[in-house]
Amino acid sequence: MRYLVIRTENLSKHFDRRVAVENVTLDVEPGEIYAVLGPKGSGKSTLIRLVLGLIRPTRGRVMVLGMDPLRQGLALRQRIGYAPEQGVFYPWMRGDEVLRLLAQTRRLPLSESAADLAHQFGLDLSRPFGAYGWGERKILFLVHAFMFSADVLILDEPTVGLDTVAQDVFFRLARQARTEGRTVFFTTSSLLEAERLCDRVALLWQGRILAVERGVQLRAKTLRRIEMRFATPVACEAFAGLPNLEELYLEENKLRCTLRGDPDAFLKVASQYRITDFISQQPSLDEIYRRYYGVGGYAA
Template sequence: MADPAILTHSLTKKYGAVTAVHEMDLEVKTGEVFGFLGPNGAGKSTTIRTLLDQIRPTVGSATILGLDSHTDSLAIRRRVGYVPGDLALYPNLTGRETIRYFARLRGGVEQAVVDELAQRLQADLTKKVKDYSTGNRQKIGLIQAFMHRPELLILDEPNAGLDPLMQQEFLTLLAEARERGSTVFLSSHTLSEVERIADRVGIIRDGRLIVVERIDDLKRKAVRRLDFEFAQPLAADTFAGVTGVREVTVDGTHVHISYEGPVTDVLRAATTYEVLNLTSREEDLEEIFLAYYRGDEADAVGEASASQAESTNHVR
């Protein structure tokens, strides 16, 4: 059985009194696309920099491709493609010179692969880096990350500045990498960027990994909504106690219901009255993601404990 692509044990990073990453236990399977989600400042980039030995953990450890992230950091970097969240390139080099520089650091790469990536991303390699837009600099970062066909891609907000067409091409590149057996660790603050490609997602809040879920399981948790229009006004407690109902808003003849699970009991209660109109909609996954950032800190800690126990059983 293959080693996990990424495995952390109680990974913690503190800056004085501030804990940027708190006792993170995470396992990313070989060959999967894993979305690492959280808003700016949640601890995503600190986690990545710690994994890549750019900074040292205060407590805990990590292995990448079965190797110790600190003692084997050089060997790891040969096998990893990385796009940092704060991509910095030499401003007076052209895009082509930049790619050649990174290629030499890696001991050489196939020029045909570089040319194909540049064509697919519509990257003009003749301009100097200082003359690039944010999106065009990001294309150079993506080329250098993909060009040696690494076993593991670690990508921190890689879509920054890319137009929708290039974002779609980027997702295609990720799908192809997965088909080759590569693992992708994709950090983002937007669930919609990763939901079409990720197998699983982990959500980080204030440095804590609060949940790890398969995308399909996350979708099944989506709260559905029904909007009724009745022939007559209903009392506010009409749907009280109905199985699955989470929230009811009554505005005269209009009733808005949020529910989980089968709709049978909701419809049975509603059709005892004359229904003039009915519409149904599902909660966007982005709302589910944002829901993990609502509520008080005690709820977050409770979620973390329960989710970690459950995710450990799923992941291992």
């Protein structure tokens, strides 16, 4: 039988009449980087809390590392590295004291790798929690998650509030964990992040899974709005034959288009001319949902 790190079966959570998670069935395999991608309010945090056994499902069940998180919470917590979306601590507690306290709740000593991880993120552990900004608190929780070399990392929106340098550190740590055969399960509302980092991505909308895609499949669906200016007028025919170009608009030396997936062929054609300006923007997750999955608008 296939060994699964996380398995949810028809998992639902309703808060009174509000549906937060509905009928979610997921299989997360060992050594995967797996993201749950969804807009604000789509049920990501609720799903993470269900997986951790912090709340009871309305229906369905969860198994993590072969254990029931509701009944084997302590044993499980010792094998999971968890970073919440946000958290509050005594403001006078130093960063390293917070980590020590969190380690104690798992009945583990403070890991020696905490200082090294904090150093990689550029976080000073001698400062009090209350003096940390939002992003620094987030980093502290990531240090906590990664410091035990846990079998599975469960991270709620790990990169929100992080600057690009800290995001890169997170990407590196996640990939390193995968190389070591560990599993990374996290939530995000960033398509770019999901597509670049993940082996598989579950797309969540209004508490339901729309699809589970491989990172590479998602990359092929990536849309870029391109605007370019050239030093001289450009002929439309040069671009007309490109199969992944949509909504092409060319006027003299100005070009606008939507590019789907691999940009290589487009850039090769464009670079035959002298480019004087270039803007590339990604459409919102909402637009991707509308275009490829036929749903739109934010969760109610």
